[in-house]
Amino acid sequence: MDGMNATPAHRAGFACFVGRPNAGKSTLTNALVGTKVAITSDRPQTTRHTVRGIVHRPDAQLVLVDTPGLHKPRTLLGERLNDLVRATWAEVDVIGFCLPADQKLGPGDRFIAKELAEVKRAKKVAIVTKTDLVNREAVAQQLMAVDRLGRELGFEWAEIIPVSAKSGDQVELLADLLAPLLPEGPDLYPDGELTDEPEQVMVAELIREAALEGVRDELPHSLAVVVEEMTPREGRPADRPLIDVRADVYVERSSQKGIVIGPKGARLKDVGTKSRAQIEALLGTKVFLDLHVRVAKDWQRDPKQLRRLGF
Structure with a gap:
């Protein structure tokens, strides 16, 4: 039998990265996909939507699902996010647990690892991130600590x-190590698609990311963005299209509205400029962005509002 020359079967499947806030999950997604899809922000819980990045290889297709962070729920929104995480974990083929090299393993990591220990189907990979921040010895220490953590909880990492x-x-x-962990099968998405997240949701995420930047800590949880419409402007020449984007930024209290708008509207203008550039890069056309800040009282605790805002 000359099985040696047979090309290995093509593989395709889903993977998601988990880890404490700021463990480098979104940055890693972007690095693997090579395009900015997941939003990166140094604030906990900015990734609310399942943004998928797709890594195309000759031998495999890896679909990255970005789950929100798992955390001890304090609100209805928190509980929904946790349910979403567990549902996602049950459906993926590989879970990559991200741990920054420059931080000791903490209770947050243990909390996530304990949950991971319960996951039956997915293969678990430990990824020590941000290795550029520490020396080789610190990286080695962290790799050993991660290995021990798995053993203590009674499971083995497929890779560290x-x-x-x-x-x-x-x-x-x-990417080379994740590919063989996927099930055999044809591409799940036709070639060239980097994300299957509706463009409107990605646009909302980009606006949300810009609105969160540099804002004081009282805002991260209480900011939601809804893109009300995205329509091509009529009467534009074919080679110079323009897309009108109308979006609402929702906060929970009017005091927060002031923070987002800033003195004389300066902050909101800045948010518009910043996010417009990102949206134009995403859509590949000029964009006219119309932003409004609205108050939706205590939306995180109100099921009706949550539904309207897409949670």
Whole structure:
């Protein structure tokens, strides 16, 4: 039998990255996909939607599902997010647990690892991120600590790998190691699609990211963005299209409205400029962005509002 020369079967499947806030999940997604899809922000819980990035390889297609962080729920929204995480974990083929190299394993990591121990189907990979921030010895220490954590909780990591998404170090290797863990099968998405998230949701995420930047800590949870309409402007020449985007930024209290708008509207203008550039890059056309800030009282605790805002 000359089985040696047979090409390995093509594989395709879903993976998601989990980890404490700021563990480098979104940056890693972007590095693997090579395009900005998941939003990156240094604030906990900014990734609310399942943004999928797709890694195309000759031998495999890896679909990355970005889950919100798992945390101890304090509100109805928190509980919904946790349910969403567990539902996602039950459906993916591989879960990559991201732990920053520059921080000791803490109770938050243990909390997530304990939950991971309950997951039956998915293969678990530990990814030590941000290795560019520490020396090799610190990386080795962290790898051993992660290995011990799995053993203490009674499971074994399929792989333990250090990466730096920022410098690109070992990102390619990570893709090489994740591919064989996927089930055999044809591409799940036709070639060239980087994300199957509706464009409107991605546009909302970009606006939300810009609105969160540099705002004081009272805002992250209480900011939702709804894109009300995205329509091509009529009567534009074919080679210079323009898309009208109308979006509402929702906060919970009028005091927060002032924070988002800023003195004489300066902050909101800045948010508009910043997010418009990102949206134009995403859509590949000029955009006219019309932003409004609205108050939806205590929307995180109100099921009706949550539904309207897409949660």
